[in-house]
Amino acid sequence: MSNDRGVPLPMPCRGFLRLASWIVPRRTRPDWHARWSAGLWNWWILVERGELTSGVSEQLAAQCRGALADAFWLRFNKAALRTWVRGPGFVVVATATILLLMAACTHGFAVTRGLIQIARDLHYARPQMMPPGAQEGALIAYGFPIVFALATGIVLVMIGRLSLRPYGWRYWSFLIFKTLSVMAIVPLLWIEGGASIRAHISNVQLRVFAGGLGLALVFVVAFGCALLWIFADQRRRCPVCLEQLAMPVTVGSWASVFDPVATELLCNQGHGALCLSETETGEADRWTAFGASWSSLFDTNESKRDNVLR
Ligand SMILES: [Zn+2]
Structure with missing residues (x-):
């Protein structure tokens, strides 16, 4: 594949354009490929002639980024993507992605699985009268901050006067899903990430105070903030x-009693x-449901989804 003057486009560039073109909707794919191939060829001719002597790789990277972004936005409508990010689907996908990435980076939550195994061994195999040892100490060191963080989170939520409205099962299911996600992700981050950080601290005192107590404190604060964010x-x-x-x-005024700020x-x-x-x-918060006659004033989700999947 070459242009009229016989200058071939490098194979990696051609391969990249071909791969990126698969993102583009089928009906516009040939035009898109022809347009970006012509642009890259013109740029490559200048490189071959020696008219571009500096920043060639940066310019090539910029061309590739531009082609990829163009292909992406031809496939995914911006408004529909924005709607999806604001919806519950984004939270579910983000949670699953975070957990998968964490599992991949921590060998399947190795430290957490070790703690669970210790707890099971203590429950089934060890005599109850046995004095606490290193394993029991590890369980207490991890268990106490988790219980404390949970209690702190509940108190923060109650102090924050986070009123929730009496709505249907989808509303409450989503709240429960987000709460369980935070209750899983934040402790896992602390347990797995903390163990990894401590493994790289050689000074014993620094490992105990910064890697142990310091990270436990950060975990408690992060857990409380995450619960507040959820509500x-x-x-x-x-x-x-x-x-x-x-x-x-x-609306309203801070100085008015009858028309307070909202x-x-x-x-x-x-x-x-x-x-x-x-x-x-x-x-209390006040929800006003609109009738069906209002729907014509708003874009419907269905039409945006159609644009995403076109
Ligand atoms: Zn709505």
Whole structure:
């Protein structure tokens, strides 16, 4: 494959363009491939003539990035992708990806599996009267911060006055899924990541204080923050489609008792509007469901999904 002047495009470039073209929808693929091949050929002719003497690899990398981005956005509609990121599907995929990556990087959660094995051995095989040893100490060292983090998280959620609305099973299932995900990911990060960090600290005191106590403290704080984020995120989701509500508008006045400050948000799919109280008086959030006549004013999810999968 060469241009009119017989200058062949390097094989890796041709292979890359061919691979990237598979991302492009079939009906526009030939045009897309011809356009990017011509662009790369023109650039390669300049390189062959010696007219480009510096930054060749950077320019080639930029051309490849441009082709890949162009192919991606021809396949995936930006608005539909944004809608998907705001929806529950993104949280589920992100959680699964994080857990898979962690499993791959930690040999299948080796440290956690070791702790579980120790606990099982103690329960089934060891006499209960045996004095605590190193294995029991490891269980206590990991178990105490987890219990403390759980208690701290519950207290933070209660102090934060995170009111939840009485909605259907999808709303509550999603909240339970997010809570369980955080309860799995954050302790696993601490257990597996902490063991890996401590393995690289040679100083004993530093390993105990920074790698042990310091990381345990970071874990407790991170766990509490993650639980707070879960409830704050859930509070701002549509109870029908579970998508994050959009277009926040502040109404009311901080000085007014009868018209206190609140934030109003809309569901992008037209399911309703939510009024969140911003004052400390503890007013409940107010959800207003829209009727079917409102749906024509909003883009429907189905049409966006069609664009994604076209
Ligand atoms: Zn909605």
